[in-house]
Amino acid sequence: MTRACRNRLARDQRGATIVELAFVMLPFLGILLGFIDFGYSMYLGSVVEGTVHRAARLATVGDMPADKVDEYIRDQLSAFSNTATIEIEKTNYYEYSGIGRPEKITKDRGPVGEDPSDCFEDLNGDGIRNTVAGRAGLGGSDDIVYYKVTASFERLVPLTKIFGFSPTATVSSGTVLRNQPYASQTIPKEVCPGG
Numbered sequence: 001m002t003r004a005c006r007n008r009l010a011r012d013q014r015g016a017t018i019v020e021l022a023f024v025m026l027p028f029l030g031i032l033l034g035f036i037d038f039g040y041s042m043y044l045g046s047v048v049e050g051t052v053h054r055a056a057r058l059a060t061v062g063d064m065p066a067d068k069v070d071e072y073i074r075d076q077l078s079a080f081s082n083t084a085t086i087e088i089e090k091t092n093y094y095e096y097s098g099i100g101r102p103e104k105i106t107k108d109r110g111p112v113g114e115d116p117s118d119c120f121e122d123l124n125g126d127g128i129r130n131t132v133a134g135r136a137g138l139g140g141s142d143d144i145v146y147y148k149v150t151a152s153f154e155r156l157v158p159l160t161k162i163f164g165f166s167p168t169a170t171v172s173s174g175t176v177l178r179n180q181p182y183a184s185q186t187i188p189k190e191v192c193p194g195g
Contacts (some may be wrong), residue, residue: 048171049173066090068139069090085151092140119192122189141179
């Protein structure tokens with residue numbers, strides 16, 4: 001290659017715009033795909049939350065038995081995405097203050113603090129003081145019901161291959177409601193181990 005040919009190539013700028021565009025567009029597309037994926041995840045969260053609230057309301061007013069509630073939630077979310085993996089948790093409690101807590105100690109019979117001889121409210125009737133006061137299912141009248149639905153959907157954009165994200169987006173939603181009719185709740189019995 002002659003010196004004149006090299007000088008002419010060095011001054012040629014016809015492809016510079018395409019190279020500059022590539023440097024700008026690649027990060028821009030990555031950011032745009034990230035925003036789309038984030039927006040889709042937020043939308044999924046809204047869909048799951050709305051479905052949980054509607055289903056919980058139908059169940060607590062007595063319009064729908066427990067198996068129909070699960071079926072309703074699965075139908076609603078499967079209509080949105082037929083590849084969704086759906087997990088449903090229904091736990092009922094005697095009172096709001098018991099959510100996520102152990103069964104309540106009613107009498108401290110031994111040394112101060114928790115010990116095996118303390119009396120407690122046996123909410124699920126198993127005779128053992130459980131670390132979580134809830135019972136599985138919808139419960140009965142006037143019980144507090146905690147619904148939690150976790151749904152996993154396939155991602156909308158292929159960020160898994162570009163940035164190494166998980167191929168699924170997981171969204172959870174929960175709500176707490178009181179069953180109707182009110183004032184007919186069964187009162188838990190008190191259990192005192194060892195006498």
